[in-house]
Amino acid sequence: MGINYTHFSAKQGLRQVHNGASFPWKFQHKLFFVAAVLSWKKNIAAGRVMEQYELPPKKYRGMLAWAIRNFPLEYIYIRDKGSSGGSVHVNENMRGKKLSLKFVARGMRVIIDGKAAAVLHKYDSDLFDIRWTIAYYREYRDGRQHYAITGYPHPQEPQYSGPDDSLLPEVKRTVFRSVIGAQLIEITFTGKIPIRRTDILAFPPSEDFHCWEIDYRRHEKQNHPQR
DSSP: OOSSBBOOOOOHHHHHTTTOOOOOOHHHHHHHHHHHHHHHHHHHHOBOOOOEEEEEEEEEHHHHHHHHSSSOOEEEEEEETSTTOOOOEEEETTTTTEEOOOOOOTEEEEETTTTTEEEEETTTOOOSHHHHHEEEEEEEETTOOOOOOSSSSTTTSTTTOOOOOOTTTEEEEEEEEEEETTEEEEEEEEEEOEEEEEEEETTTSSOOOEEEEHHHHHHHHHHTTTT
């Protein structure tokens, strides 16, 4: 089941900027930030932007593996990017099932209960490693979904200090999301996976967006207070 919200995909914006060209490494961070802004503005115009947090490059594998071990899986959803719910390749209820992710040089294999479900390939023209975000699906008490400009804190919504602000609605689900090649993947878990802000800039040199990571220590204290 795909969560109903717009994906903040800097990779999609990146293709609008470079259009298949290659750039020296020293320009890539600036290029990625420009692409992110383009995509962000497009998603704001759509009015359905989700509260998402960029994960540090190269660290997403460990976070995904930890989440699979420690939180109940709900769904895995894979579709062609830009299809707005069309061209769905995988839409699997994962309750009671086992998920394995095998990362390879050209992308990722998705294995459900020991059987291959999908293979996601990176583009040869991709300038970066695969990037992932953590998104929070929040609901108000009346059942309405909470939409956001982007992750918190953010100057567009100064009333919220961060993802743990008590004024925000309850997190019902945590979603790991990425665009790999031509496909969007969402892996949905029950409940709130705690996160903390790092010092790593998501789109340097801009200081408006930082990368976030799973707060393992807080999870341990919440679930095993006597340790």
